[in-house]
Amino acid sequence: MHQGHRINKIILDRSLFVSGLVVGAAALTAVFVAFLAITHLRAVRRSRKYRLLGELASEVNRAILFNEDEEIIFSTILDYAFRILEKVNLGSVLSFDPNGYLVIIASHGFDPDFVRNFRLRLEDTFQYRQSGGNISQAMIIEPEIIKGFADKLDSEGREYKSIISAPLFVGGRLYGFLNVDSVHAKRFGPADLALLKNLSGQIEVCLLARTRYRSSLAESRTDALTGLLTRGYFEELGAHAVKHATRYDLALTFGMYDLDGLKQVNDGLGHPAGDLLLVAAAKAISGTARKSDIFGRYGGDEFIAVHYNTDAKEMTERSLEKLKELRAAPLSFGGKEIAPSFSFGFADFPADAQDVAGLISVADARLYAMKSERKREADRKDKKAPAPKPAEERDHLPRGSVS
Structure with a gap:
């Protein structure tokens, strides 16, 4: 009897032990599953954030390629900042205005009037106060620093308790700041700080690429010697001008200009003298144009223009006046004088032609008609002039005689 009772007790104890093991294992399993779920959720969130960063890089590159406005690019970056960081209430990109004050050039969550009126000295920024003026990297702003900015953060009186601020540098120069704010303490x-550093890096790359893009674009569109538009860019703008004039029934005039005597100057005095002549002629010829006109260098010694609000007759008169001024002020090179001169021809749209090729053809024909007429006139003068006496005859002329 006693022995049976002992056996039953042993069986019960073992059952309880096994049950305890099962319950413990179940609890551990639940904890492990929860841990896996949390880990998976974090991995999904992390993956989503880096996917968004990849999307942002593509968006920024596309915006730079299409030369979009900086405000559009920065607003796009702020959109992604809100999606990536989460629980962000305010975001802004600040840059320096011509007077040295920081202004908001892109924002999310701010009142428009507040944005328009915002002005801040560098010495009053989060970064400057927290770093003691040693601005170099993104930082989470301390609560004590934030409290001193309550009146500068928002026009609606909301209290912001968490802020990350990242400086933006372009070519080693401080351009401004990227800030994100939250009402949550x-x-x-550190992970958010790293993400904002990535976002600020995107802006810096955007600014640097945009600066270089604009510089290379300007170089590709501008003739290095004269500062006028290149032929390719002129043709692009000229085609647009004709298309616009066609659509709105407007008149405009194409002008072709050709510098006279460039080859003789290059051959006689060298190309530096020829360059001097080209620059002087370009300045004089572009002086016939209004600010709204389009002016370019068409070839070696040729220039081209689209003139608005005028016609061929008026442009001929203006060009003759400018030519008279140019000839009255000869250039000096190597102790010798160079008298600049140019020929020209004009074509009116739509009277003379209805497309760019036709307008250039008419203007060019009139230019060469002018050159031909000048040559004939010069030939007639040469025929009327007395022939020079042979050298032997001149040698026997008495002193004081006029040959």
């Missing part, structure tokens, strides 16, 4: 941590 201790909202941002």
